[in-house]
Amino acid sequence: MAKVKFDILESTCVSIPFENVDTDQIIPARFLSATSREGFGDNLFRDWRYKKSGEPNEEFILNNPKFGGKILVAGKNFGSGSSREHAVWAIFDYGFRAVVSSFFADIFMGNSLNNGLLPIVISDELLKKLHSLIQKDPSTKINIDLEKQLFTILSTGDSVKFVINPYKKECLLKGLDDIDFLLSMKDSITGYENNKNMVR
């Protein structure tokens, strides 16, 4: 759960520009048999990262030592498909702390925020520009200031304000946990149950 605090993040980025990357690409179903949250990073983008023989696929960006960093810059419509939180665990476990796209699937967005991975939506144009900047210059750095909700490409000075639900922002900044919050409301929940005009 979101006990991870998020403050200011300045890092280089990894660019994976493909559109419509679904959760089966992020973590294929055959790696979902574990019963803990750890270790999924090893299988992040598994079928792109490794050849059928099991050898690393040199052409895939995660195997290219020139690129690295804590920010994953993805393509449009990222994270559609299954509700598997394993997708977010894999991205987080690999070492990413923020993921940038021009469009995220709903469940993926919620799962990210619940696990301390910050999803940032920027415009299609800026996303395109960012991908080509990173591909040309792997040392391209981004600064993410959650408090101010500012997303800045340091080399070009492009800076945009991003949107985040104020409640979720608070949770991330303070490292608060939704379940602790809900548990503190037990009386209201029981009260609701008692009053409920049962629809059934």
Next chain:
Amino acid sequence: MKAKTLFDKIWDGHVVRSIEDGPDVLYIDRHYIHEVTSPQAFNGLKERGIQVFRPGNTIATADHNIPTKDQHLEIRDQLSRNQVERLSENCTKYGIELFGLNHSKNGIVHVIGPELGYTLPGMTIVCGDSHTSTHGAFGTIAFGIGTSEVEMVLATQCILQPKPKKMKITVNGNLHKGVTSKDIIMYIIASISTGGATGYFVEFSGSAITSLTMEARMTICNMSIEMGARGGLIAPDEITFSYLRKITAIPGVTDFEKSLEQWKELKSDPDAAFDRELEFDASLIKPMITYGTNPGMGMAVDSSIPLTDGDNKEASASFLKSLDYMGFKPGIKLLGQPVDYVFIGSCTNGRIEDFREFAQIIRGRKKAANITALIVPGSKKVEEQMASEGLMEVYKEAGFEVRQPGCSSCLAMNEDKIPAGKYAVSTSNRNFEGRQGPGARTLLASPYTAAAAAITGKISDPREFITELNNVKK
């Protein structure tokens, strides 16, 4: 009073508290869990030293990871076995009812929930599985959640959710022979794309929807998630009520007639406002098939793959990458394309009606020699129904073997994988790269279209095989 949509009525009736500038605390009536997305949630409870708040509201099944052959034997794969065993342990420990492997009511979570009467109009329903939207067919707010949220619901029976926007999709007109509810929803997704309803909860209505059976409605709501929607729902009506009336003992319902009075109130007010409204004409829909690697890449089975994606002048890199994965070229026709596998099953098309439709085409015919078929009922109950209706013989005579219930090749967590490079016509819901096994090429379609492929060995138009007029249920 302000006019409300059905969605508003159910949602507002379940808000325990609204957080300023934040999500609502939403009370959950029914929580379904399964082996894959629950273990980490139970670990969380253990670490906090807390119990399940309302164990009676949660129902469990093992479905994703189980084999579809020799279910009475120990599961061979050690990780899968461990996951299924952990579910049993957790259910025993926390007092949750489990319809596990080898239970007489076992099956895919979204198939057994409705058939056992756990899904009822007006409920809020969640499950750690995106196709929870299926249950919306009964006039419920049902949506998929992540494991952190599974833990929330176990711990407090509530979830923190921002209220989505509302969309209304109306489908009027008559369906043609050989066109099913699967084709309706695939047609809508192909029209509005996989992100077309992101941020919305969709209410389906119109004469083409209200004339559908419950099974067919479930197929529509099931795939509403594939257009990005949080979920889909259909107002309950006489068809819904007579489905429920047939369930012998509905858990928690002591006075059916009294419940019925409340369920009858569940509809959108006539002048309720939606954030977005779309309309489709059912008579324009033909049997559909997908040609790419997301459910939005679909077309009529007799048409050609488009040259570009959407309104773009040039095919995008993602579009070409997708076709390349499928081994197809822009502009080609798919009719006649040889196929290697046929999968009928999943929470989209693994109900009794789907197997009847499949049987309608294969009856008196033979399976094509080049086809390997995976025929997987959605539940034990569906399996029993198939047997009692004599469908097992029809399948056997045509050369098909029927497997035991489970998710099977829908997500290929078990052994039922499609080999790399092979083509599978599948009645499931996702054609993502590798969804049915690394390198597998999935073509989504209805049970009719799958049956036509199964007997011809290639992509075929199912309408050619449906002679009995007026025998189309969906």
